[in-house]
Amino acid sequence: MERDPHQLIEGMAVGAYAIGSTEMYIFCRGEFAYAARQLERAAAEAYEAGILGKNIMGSGYDLDLIIHRGAGAYICGEETALLEAIEGRRGQPRLRPPFPATHGLFSKPTVVNNVETFACVPHIITNGADWFKGFGTEKSPGTKMFCLSGDVERPGNYEVPFGTPARDLIEGFAGGVKGGKKLKAFTPGGASSTQFFGPDKLDTNMDWESVMAAGSLLGTGAIIVFAEDVCMVRAALRYTRFYAHESCGKCTPCREGTYWMVNTLERFENGQGREEDIAIMNDVAGNIIGRSFCALGDFSIAPVTSTTKLFADEYRQHIAKGGCPFDR
Amino acid sequence: MSTSTLQETKVVTQRFDAPDGARLDGYRRTGGYEALRKALSTRAPSSATQTKASPARSKTAS
Incomplete structure (x- = not known):
């Protein structure tokens, strides 16, 4: 959203065309003001260049994009609460079924995906499905941006194929536990990991099926590291x-x-x-x-x-x- | 593990360090919007088949 907003817009546009939708929404959390500004600027550029709006790229297809800024509620990451918020109501989840695929935004069939998923789409269209499946594992194809934070020497985002061992991410890319301390625990999938991992799980491959087999969830891919002296x-x-x-x-x-x-x-x-x-x-x-x-x-x-x-x-x-x- | 042997596999992050990667000119110069052009030149079911053949597995939002 901040550093390659057009990639997201392009991926969404391909998705919209595939399902025959003429409206797209990006729900951007209220705190992420810089991301929202970058997206708004990119959308304006795309409209100016005829990539969005009427008759996009001379194709006869009309497509609009609305950047919707949220008000800072974590719950609006839940897809039906997100739809409620865009419709102007309090962000609370809806009872399912019906699912958004049949009754989504304004009761229309709706595809809701994470921005990272949409960002992959232009690359798959350009290079083909087999190229994309060449990364990662059979059940978790492609790459994932892992966010390393907490007690590590080099916190940050690292894009690697699914299936990369947690040890490579924590000890390799992130430079190990800060100050040479010992590892006490880490989350494989952010705050929503169903189980924290101890040092014995460092050799877990970071893909959906391996993390689940090890007793947790890959979730957001946010690896939060706790050193030995954390309570x-x-x-x-x-x-x-x-x-x-x-x-x-x-x-x-x-x-x-x-x-x-x-x-x-x-x-x-x-x-x-x-x-x-x-x-x-x-x-x-x-x-x-x-x-x-x-x-x-x-x-x-x-x-x-x-x-x-x-x-x-x-x-x-x-x-x-x-x-x-x-x-x- | 030594950091020198580790390389990121940059797909979605490949333009992140380009100075104008976030602008339309920079995006187009590196092949941007060609996938959309390709998709628009096909009938919708075809591009749907391509992405379905290789699911960018839906990431959870939580």
Whole structure:
């Protein structure tokens, strides 16, 4: 969106033509003002050059693009909440079915895809399907932009074929754990990884099927790295606070459950954690998953379920010490 | 692993470091909008077949 906006517009235009749609929308999160400005400038250039608008490139086909700026809600990444927001309502997920493919934006059949997916399209059209399938694995063809962040020497985005081992990304491209420290954990797929990975999962190939077989999800490909001196209880608290803040409030289990998980995690950090709280949090988590409209609720439990499973000893250290045992 | 042996495979990021990659002139100079021209010159079902044969697997938004 920021550095190659025309690639996105072109990929979307091919997609729109393929399904016979004359309208395209890019929903850009409100915080990403620079991305929205770059897209608006690119769209203006494309209209000026006859690539968008009436009779695009002399083909007789009409195609319009609307850049829609959101107001900063994480939930609007959920496709039906996104459609609601474009239609001018509060960003909350819709009941499915019907799915957007039959009843989407303004009740019209709609294709909703991530910008990275659309950005691949011009390359597939130009070079052919077999060329694209030459990257990655059979079930995860192509490349993926992995975002390395947290305790690494060289944080950033790295585009590699699907199936590249996590070790190459963390120790190779990102230069390893910052300051020569040991790795404690990493997320294979951002905040919405269903399971954090420990150092034993460093040799997991980063494709959809391998990450799933290892017990988590590739999600956004955001690899967040935690060094040995990070408090995983505090990390769980930070994540869960985020989900509690971003829960749209439509479903009671997600709205109330995230709130109570935050409350309980705060007890551990404040020195009031009890052994039974570990089970209580997991009970709350079990009442959120599968009982909410959308994936935000399902994913919101991962920091709690994952850290209580992998780092139960850290919770117990909080109980024994009467607070957080980590200095950092 | 030594970093010197690692190379990115730049498909969607190949223009990211070009000084004018974000502008129409720079995009067109590097083959931009030729895929759309190619698609528009075919009947829609054909380009749909091409992308369906090689799914850019839909990435989750969460």
